[in-house]
Amino acid sequence: MDEAEFDRFADEYHHHHAANIKASGEAPEFFAKYKVDDVSAVLRRSGGRPARILDFGGGVGNSLGPMRAAFPGSEIILLDPSSRSLEIARRRHPAGATFQQFDGRRIPLPDKAVDLVFASCVFHHIPADLHVPLLREIDRVLAPGGNLFVFEHNPYNPITVRAVRDCPFDDCAVLISAATMRQRLDDAGLTANRVVYRIFFPHFLRGLRATERCLAHLPLGAQYYAHAIKAAA
Numbered sequence: 143m144d145e146a147e148f149d150r151f152a153d154e155y156h157h158h159h160a161a162n163i164k165a166s167g168e169a170p171e172f173f174a175k176y177k178v179d180d181v182s183a184v185l186r187r188s189g190g191r192p193a194r195i196l197d198f199g200g201g202v203g204n205s206l207g208p209m210r211a212a213f214p215g216s217e218i219i220l221l222d223p224s225s226r227s228l229e230i231a232r233r234r235h236p237a238g239a240t241f242q243q244f245d246g247r248r249i250p251l252p253d254k255a256v257d258l259v260f261a262s263c264v265f266h267h268i269p270a271d272l273h274v275p276l277l278r279e280i281d282r283v284l285a286p287g288g289n290l291f292v293f294e295h296n297p298y299n300p301i302t303v304r305a306v307r308d309c310p311f312d313d314c315a316v317l318i319s320a321a322t323m324r325q326r327l328d329d330a331g332l333t334a335n336r337v338v339y340r341i342f343f344p345h346f347l348r349g350l351r352a353t354e355r356c357l358a359h360l361p362l363g364a365q366y367y368a369h370a371i372k373a374a375a
Contacts, residue, residue: 170204171204171207173341173365174204174205174207174208174262175207175208176340176341177205177208177260177262177291177293177367178205178208178209178211178212178260179208179212180291180338180340180367181212181258181260181289181291182212182213184289184291184369185258185289190257190258190287190289191213191215191216192213192216192256192257192258192288192289193215193216193217193257194216194217194218194219194255194256194257194258195209195213195216195217195218195219195256195257195258195259195260196219196221196249196251196255196256196258196259196260196280196283197209197218197219197220197221197239197260197262198221198249198259198260198261198264198280199221199222199223199261199262199264199267200220200221200222200231200239200262201222201224201227201231202227202230202231202234203220203230203231203232203234203235203238203239204262205260205262206218206220206231206234206235206238206239207235207238209260210235210238210239216258217240218238218239218240219239219240219242219251219256220239220240220241220242221242221243221244221249222242222243222244223243223244223245223246224243225243228241228242228243246268246272247272247275247276247279248279249279249280249282249283251283252283253282253283254282254283254284254285254286254288255283255285256283256284256285256288257284257285257287257288257289258288258289258290258291259280259283259284259288259289259290259291260291261280261290261291261292261293262293263293263294263295263365264292265292265294265318265323266294266295266306266315266316266317266318267314267315270316273318273326274326274329274330277326277327277329277330277332278330278331280330280332281330281331281332281372284372285372286372286373286374287371287372287374288371288372289369289370289371289372290327290332290369290370290371290372291367291368291369292323292327292367292368292370293365293366293367294317294318294320294323294365294366294367294368295317295364295365296317296319296320296339296361296362296363296364296365296366297317297318297319298319298361298362299362299363299364301364302317302364302365303317320337320339320361320366320368323337323368324337324368327368327370332370332371332372333370333371333373334368334369334370335369335370335371336368336369337366337367337368337369338358338366338367338369339357339358339359339360339361339362339363339365339366340354340358340363340364340365340366340367341354341363341364341365342354342357342362342363342364
């Protein structure tokens with residue numbers, strides 16, 4: 143999906159997203175919050191507190207509220223190729239971040255500029271031949287010891303596949319398996335030290351979600367994240 147397509151869907155993004163995930167029983171806010179909560183929990187265990195965060199492909203700012211709550215002292219940069227999405231994000235969270243447009247190829251930040259990069263269901267919209275170059279760009283702007291979390295839809299989950307197939311703004315999406323994402327991270331020089339599968343149960347079975355940590359290695363969840371840490375200098 144190019145800039146013009148993102149601009150075209152920006153105003154209706156929340157409506158389409160909410161309709162698309164209706165079968166889960168959850169609102170878009172649930173999916174935005176659980177991802178940030180996962181990242182926060184991992185970083186708490188490692189003792190890390192990012193001074194500067196890059197929300198890569200942050201779109202209309204769905205993650206900004208949870209991110210600001212989880213990391214109140216951090217500087218956040220929301221990066222996106224869509225000027226209309228950035229305009230909406232800025233209106234929703236006027237003091238929540240720095241809003242930066244980019245050309246979809248080179249991140250307009252200096253080397254080693256950020257401590258955390260968060261990419262929430264972004265790469266399936268990007269042509270496959272650009273994945274490794276963009277991951278190398280992410281590696282360039284990450285400080286040594288910095289963390290990258292890439293959340294993606296699981297192509298082995300049939301409900302996820304159907305939801306993506308029926309979603310207007312996912313028309314050109316190509317889902318990426320966790321194994322493929324790990325390989326692309328490795329090719330970019332980032333070592334994915336683990337993959338975690340998430341969202342096994344819909345809202346009406348939410349009482350079972352406490353068991354998800356025991357299922358995290360099973361490739362059945364609706365989504366997954368790959369966590370990579372940049373090697374220390």
